[in-house]
Structure formats: C-alpha cells, structure tokens
Amino acid sequence: MLIAGVDLAAEPKGTALAVLELTRGRALLADLQLGVADEAIVAAATGVTKIGIDCALGWPVEFVNFVNLQAEISTGSPQFDGGIDWRRKLAYRETDRRVRQVTGRWPLSVSTDRLGMTAMRATGLLSKMAHRGIPIDRSGEGKVVEIYPAASMRIWGLKADGYRNSVEVRSKLLDELLTAAPWLDLQSNTEMMIESCDAFDAVIAGLATRAAALGHYEMPEPDLLDQARIEGWVALPNCSLDALVDSDQNLIAPQNRRS
Template sequence: MSTTLGIDLASQAQKTGVCVIEWSGSGARVRTLHRGGPEAGDEPLRAAIRSGHTKVAIDAPFGWPEPFVAAIRGDEWPDVEARALAYRETDRFVHKRAGKLALSVSTDKIAYCAFRCARLLSGLDAPRDGSGLAVEAYPDAALRCWLPTSFAQRPAPSYKGEPGSERREELVDVLLAGLGDRFDIGTGRDDCVKSDDCLDALLCALIARAAERGKTIPPGDEHAASARAEGWIHLPEPGSLAQLID
C-alpha cells in the first residue's frame, strides 16, 4: 500500500487544496480531500510532505526562467525578448504539448505561490526537475492529456470559480469514468464540484501517482539542464489514466 499527496497551492491557506490518495492492489481511495482550514497552513503542509508519501505533486512553479534570474543578478540590461524573461522552457513545452500556457512565475501573482512552495520544500531531496520526492504539476494541462481529445480540448468554459461548477461536474464524471470502478472517491465528488481547488488537489494527487509509476513525461536531454534550474511540469502520458490503479 502507498499514498500520494496532491497540493493545489495558493499564496494563502484558505485557498489551498489538499488531497491524499491511498493505493493498493485492490484499487484506490481518496483518504483526504479538503480546501483551507488549519491543515492547509505552512507547518501542517511541511509535515504532510515529510510524512512518508511515495510521491508528492504541487501545483506551483518550482523555479524561475534562467534568463530572468541572470537579468536580476547582472549589472547590465538584458538584451533578450520579454517572453524569455517571462516563461520557462517547461512552460513552452506544456503549451506545445497540451495547448495550455502556464502563468508566468516572473510576471504574475503566481510568484507568491512559488515563494511558498520553495519554503515548503526547503531541506528536502526534491530537485526541481521532479526526480526526487516532489514533482511540479499543472492540473488543467493534465486533464487535456488524460481525457479524450474531443472532450478535453473542445471549446468550453473555464472550470474555475462559481461559474465553472457545471463544467467541473462534467469533468469529474469523465475523470471518474476513466479511473474505473476500483477508484473510490467517497464524498470527494461533491467537494470537487463545489471547489476547483479540491478538483485541482485531486488531480495533483493523481499526477503524483503517474510520476511514481513512470507515466509522466520527464525532461529529455535537450531540457535536462533547464529543468534542474527552472523546474519541470510533469504532464501525464496520454491515455495513462486507467493505468494508475494496479
């Protein structure tokens, strides 16, 4: 038996989603799924990450674009395009592969999540490329890899916020159908429909399982160096959803 931890990290605890999935030879069940509360604070999350899970996936950037880091360290103005300062190699790879462009960690408010993530992982064997305990996750892009192309990539409203509840219900039902009868979500289906933070936390825990089983796309030789410095978003292999359960 093993467990994976998924964290939909926000800059504040009340918007942070947490999910633990227990995996065994007979199937899998969602053991914990919640949004906010005391368990979503920094110290409880640090303890949870260190509590023996086989893999952890966090929806937050693990690093910054190398040209951006060089620019703020240097004494001269950088002669590079703005996109090189705004986006990492992994962001461009995900956009090409899944059709979804991540938020820019150097220009957007998601940098606050990256600051918090760095503190949570401090002192752990957690290389930024995901080769250790923790991997960087992007739930929306993962859905596009796991779900049928005709469903995941068709024009559709966002599943975020209160207006996205109907879309979340649709996504959760398709996701559970792909996982099969041996995946027990318990009361988590309603939680995911009510909160996109819960849905993203569930997806992160599934991405952690995919990474544990070698069912995510690692950085190739051409991206290895940048992944170690900037981080690497672990996209699941297409069609691998049902393979997450033994």
C-alpha cells in the same frame, strides 16, 4: 502507495491537499482538506511516496540572470534587448515551452503573472521540507514534483475548459472523471470537489503525481536536466488514467456517483 497532491495558493485559504492510497486496481481518496497551512503539507510529504505541487517551483534562468544584472543598467553595460522575443525568454521556463508544445496552451508565467506570490510560498515549502530531510529535486526525480492539473486533464481527454469558475462544469467533469476511472473511490468527497475548484485540482494533482511516481511522464532531456533542477519541471502524464492502477486486477467500483 500513498500519494499527495497539493493545489497551492499564496495563502492557506485557497490551498487544498489530497492524499490518495493506491492498492491493486484501486485508488482511494484517503484525505481531502481545504485551507491547508505549510505545516500540514510538510507533514504529508514525510509520509507519502511522492507529493505533487500545482505551482511553479522555480524561475526561468534567463529571468534570474536579468534580475541580478539589471541594477548595473546605469553603467551602460550590460545592454538589454527589451524586445518581445527577449521578454518571452524571461517570462517562460523550458518546461512552460514543453507544456505549450504538448497542450497547445501557455501556462501562467511565474515571472510576470501573480503566480509569483504562490511560487515564493512554494520556495518556503521546499526549504522546510529539505530541513526535514526530504530530498528536493525540482526536475521531479525526488519526492517532490511539479504538477499542472488542467494540462493533465487535457492529456487524459477530460473536458476541463472553464471548470475552475463553474460548479456546473465541475459537476459534469467529475462524472466524466469517474466514468473514465471507475477504480477511483472518492468516498464522501464528491460534493467538496464540486463546490471547491481547489479541492478538485488537489485530487487531479494526486493522480498526476501517481503517474510521475510510476515514471509515466514527460521527463526533461539530459541536456535540460540541470536547467530543470533550477527552474522546475512540470510532470505531464504520458499514460492513460487506467495505467495509474493495475488493470490486470478486478477493479473495485465504489458507490461514489451521484444520481
């Protein structure tokens, strides 16, 4: 099975793509790229079982409704509350609330943070993929799924605090990851993952996408499914790292650790 993980930024600079090849008892990092343009991501999506994107794939329904109606405010109807509770409904999606419930932390708001620029790019990507015949379902049931690497690592018990801003933290985190997942063969990409937080996130996104491909993730309840298909839904893994490979097989311990 081929799985792709994307750490998406508003521009190719800052965007990373990882492709993992999963066989019995082993996950091989077959490709890891930095500075990735839309065309390369769409091409990867056509050749993998599932592709996970680290970015909000939609906006809160409440926010979309607000944008559609706010032009009519001069007429006095509709009336907007303007209070903090109302604003939070516009700022966060249902999946963001689930992330906070599971991890104890709010993700960035696609409505009010700079993440919105990246989400606009993600919308363009989904459009291009659909044009190529790739099924798009923002709830995660199609080939494309929304991934949150930092939350995934917390669920797996990895100490990820501060990893995006520190080479030293990423180095320790990578050792922790390889100890927890001895079946993960990074080939010659360990230094790239240490030097680039984008590359690191793309690989973690690939692992979380594998969990989603196996159905091992927090799915939206039936009454939230239609909303998730509009807003997007973060596929939080609900399995261990070892569940990503067939633990009944002999694990291959690649020589990818650093002395």
